[in-house]
Amino acid sequence: MQFKFHMPVKAYFGEGCISKNGSELAKYGRKAIIVTGGRSAKLSGALSDICAALEQLDIEYTIYDKVQNNPTLDNVREGGAMARQYGACFVVGIGGGSPLDAAKAVAVLAVNDIEPEQLFTNDFANRPLPVVAIPTTAGTGSEVTPYSILTRTDKQTKISFGTPDTFPAIAFLDPHYTESQPLEVTVNTAVDALSHSMEGYLGKRRTEATDILAREGIRLFGSCLGSLRIGNIGPETREALLYASMLGGMVITHTGTTIIHGLGYNYTYFSGIPHGKANGYLIAEYLRFNYEYAKDRIDDILALMGLADLDEMDAVLAELIGRAPAITGEEISRYAAITMTQRSTATNIRPVEAQDIEGILKRLQK
């Protein structure tokens, strides 16, 4: 065995974890910027909990609440400028993956006078501000990854950056904050978490340690499947999904993602389809594509989820999230070409060419 396992995020998990451990924030400085979307921070209850903890410690704060889904470079430019002007000592990200990823970019831009395009060089003169990450969806695992995924209109896709310095310093995972999600967001984000564990389990960069986390993430998703299908998500399911999401984040921190993510970004970029849903459209075909290269592992995945075969996987996912929208031949070629520019194609267990991606997309046009 040979691997590196680096997970420097101090993660507090469980109901009330901010009020119980908020004193930890004192060490990050006297001024914070909270980075979030329009509604999730308030609706989830996370904003009032973090503000109470900051006020108790006499830490001043300001709020940047304009992060869009699939954050843009303009978002992080604006948030970074606000953080610098305010003299923030640390950044609190609250929300789904979009605000958490934006918070990481704001943490870099607050102390580095660079254009957002330069984030992707992963080379920063000054160490980013510490990030406190508070997820309100259970899907991306961004609270435990160093990645920040931003929309690049110049490249017509989404691209990530991340270095060991962009891991959040601390994460507060309270399943209660995920209760206010609409059912569709709950389901889409759960499918994203499944995708992370699955892609890690089947990817070229998997290790013994990530296999353990990935298997547990997949098993947990399977245990929640019944609740997700009937749309009745109780507290135990919320807890299991948030835990599975965190495990998936730890997995992709080490393994990266594979073609599901690289290809799925097209559906998001060109059609505005939410990230987890886009991944979900692709899972069954991805497994079929890789089956001969990872038969035992794919059979493991099915067993962990309590599914008989790939046809059942296909049917269950279609029931949860629907089918991929039809696209034209021109779109198929374009999606495939853009996917091939993503690093994540290189980590797929089966070598991938543009025509393979086209084949996957064509098989979805049924």
Ligand code: NAP
């Ligand atoms: P999201 O884009 O952060 O949020 C989707 C929607 O759900 C938003 O409208 C948001 O509202 C709402 N929402 C979130 N939490 C809520 C809550 N508790 N109650 C009510 N509404 C809530 O969705 P996401 O799937 O979590 O994140 C997707 C992003 O993460 C993508 O950009 C993806 O590329 C990225 N990602 C990152 C990583 C990583 O490792 N860093 C991994 C996978 C994916 P608001 O608009 O108010 O926020």
Ligand code: ZN
């Ligand atoms: Zn994802």
